[in-house]
Amino acid sequence: MLRDGINQSIIISGESGAGKTETAKIAMQYLAALGGANGMESEVLQTNVILEALGNAKTSRNDNSSRFGKLIEMHFSETGKICGAKIQTFLLEKSRVVRRAPGERSYHIFYQLCSGASPLHRKKLLLRDANYYNYLKQSACLRIDGVDDAKRFSSLLGALDIVQISGENQMELFSMLAVVLWLGNISFSVIDNENHVEVDSNEGLANAAKLLGCSVPQLVIALSTRKIQAGKENIVQRLTLTQALDARDALAKSIYAHLFDWIVEQINHSLGTGRQRTRRSISILDIYGFESFNKNGFEQFCINYANERLQQHFNRHLFKLEQEEYLDDGIDWASVEFVDNADCLSLFEKSL
Ligand SMILES: Nc1ncnc2c1ncn2[C@@H]1O[C@H](COP(=O)(O)OP(=O)(O)OP(=O)(O)O)[C@@H](O)[C@H]1O
Numbered sequence: 368m369l370r371d372g373i374n375q376s377i378i379i380s381g382e383s384g385a386g387k388t389e390t391a392k393i394a395m396q397y398l399a400a401l402g403g404a405n406g407m408e409s410e411v412l413q414t415n416v417i418l419e420a421l422g423n424a425k426t427s428r429n430d431n432s433s434r435f436g437k438l439i440e441m442h443f444s445e446t447g448k449i450c451g452a453k454i455q456t457f458l459l460e461k462s463r464v465v466r467r468a469p470g471e472r473s474y475h476i477f478y479q480l481c482s483g484a485s486p487l488h489r490k491k492l493l494l495r496d497a498n499y500y501n502y503l504k505q506s507a508c509l510r511i512d513g514v515d516d517a518k519r520f521s522s523l524l525g526a527l528d529i530v531q532i533s534g535e536n537q538m539e540l541f542s543m544l545a546v547v548l549w550l551g552n553i554s555f556s557v558i559d560n561e562n563h564v565e566v567d568s569n570e571g572l573a574n575a576a577k578l579l580g581c582s583v584p585q586l587v588i589a590l591s592t593r594k595i596q597a598g599k600e601n602i603v604q605r606l607t608l609t610q611a612l613d614a615r616d617a618l619a620k621s622i623y624a625h626l627f628d629w630i631v632e633q634i635n636h637s638l639g640t641g642r643q644r645t646r647r648s649i650s651i652l653d654i655y656g657f658e659s660f661n662k663n664g665f666e667q668f669c670i671n672y673a674n675e676r677l678q679q680h681f682n683r684h685l686f687k688l689e690q691e692e693y694l695d696d697g698i699d700w701a702s703v704e705f706v707d708n709a710d711c712l713s714l715f716e717k718s719l
C-alpha cells in the first residue's frame with residue numbers, strides 16, 4: 368500500500384462459525400500494532416467491542432455469531448500510521464430482536480444491559496432482569512457458558528468512552544434498548560368476533576410510552592389502529608390480533624435497526640470520517656456467514672444472495688489476475704483446454 372500508493376482490501380469469507388470475525392480482529396490488531404502511535408489504533412480496536420455487543424448473538428453454531436456484515440476501512444498517514452477509519456455495515460438481522468430459534472439468544476447487548484447496569488441506570492431505565500422480558504425469555508436461553516454478561520457490560524461502557532460516545536448519548540442508547548424490551552411485554556385482547564383488538568393496559572405499555580417520551584394513548588393508537596385514506600376522508604380502523612402483533616414487532620425491529628445505524632454513525636464521526644480519503648487504506652470485509660435454517664426468511668435469502676455475489680466477484684477478480692499472469696508468461700490461456708488433472712498438472716509444471 369505504501370510502496371504503490373494503492374488501497375488494499377481483505378475479504379474474509381466462510382460459513383458461520385468458521386472464524387471470520389476472529390480473523391478480522393487479528394488482522395486489525397496486526398495493522399494497529401504496525402501503524403499505532405497516537406491512540407487512534409485503540410479507538411479502532413474498541414469499535415469491535417461495541418459492534419459485537421449490538422450486532423452479535425449466540426446461535427446454534429456460534430456463541431458469538433455476527434448478524435450483520437462489516438467493512439472497516441483503516442486509513443494510514445504518509446508514514447504508515449493509522450489516522451482514521453470508517454465502518455460500513457449491511458444486512459443486520461432485525462428479526463432476531465423479536466423472534467429466533469429455541470436455544471439461541473437475541474443481541475448480546477440486551478443481556479449485558481440487564482445484568483450489568485448500575486442501580487441508578489436500572490432505576491432510570493425502569494429495567495428488570497432478562498427473564499422478565501418476553502422478547503428475551505421466549506427462546507429459553509439467557510446465558511452463554513463461560514460468559515459473564517455483567518463484566519462484558521463494563522467493557523462495553525469502557526469502549527463507548529474510548530470511542531468518545533458521550534454519557535448523554537450512551538443513556539439515549541440504553542433507553543431505546545429498554546423501549547424495545549418493554550414493547551415485547553405489551554399484549555392485546557380480542558374485543559369482537561372479527562378478531563379486532565385493544566391494547567392491554569399493563570406495565571409494558573406504560574414503561575414503553577414513558578421511555579419513548581410519548582403519552583400512553585398515543586402509543587395505544589399507534590399499536591392498535593391504522594389510518595386509511597378513502598377519497599377525502601380518513602378512516603381509522605382497529606387492527607386484528609395478527610396485525611397488532613406485527614405492528615408491535617415491526618416497531619421494535621425498526622427502533623433497533625435505527626439504533627444500530629446511529630451507533631455506527633457516532634463511531635464513524637469519532638474515527639474522523641470527515642477527513643479527506645487518502646490513497647492509503649486497508650479495508651477488511653467480515654461477511655455475514657452463510658446459513659440455511661429449517662425455515663429461511665427473506666432476510667436469510669438476502670444474506671446468502673449477498674454472499675454469493677461477493678464470492679462471484681472474488682472469483683472473477685482472481686481469474687482475471689490469473690489470466691494476466693498467463694499473458695505475462697506468454698501462455699495463450701484461451702486455447703488451453705483442461706482435459707483432466709494430469710493436464711492441469713503438466714501445465715502448472717511448465718509454467719514453473
Ligand atoms: N483464531 C482463533 N483463535 C481462537 N478461537 C477461534 C479462532 N477463530 C475462531 N475461533 C473460535 O470460533 C468461534 C467462532 O469464530 P467467529 O466468531 O470468528 O466465526 P465467524 O466465522 O465470524 O462466524 P459468524 O458467521 O457466525 O459470525 C469463536 O468464538 C472462537 O471460539
Ligand SMILES: [Mg+2]
Pocket residue numbers: 387388389431432433653
Ligand atoms: Mg462473525
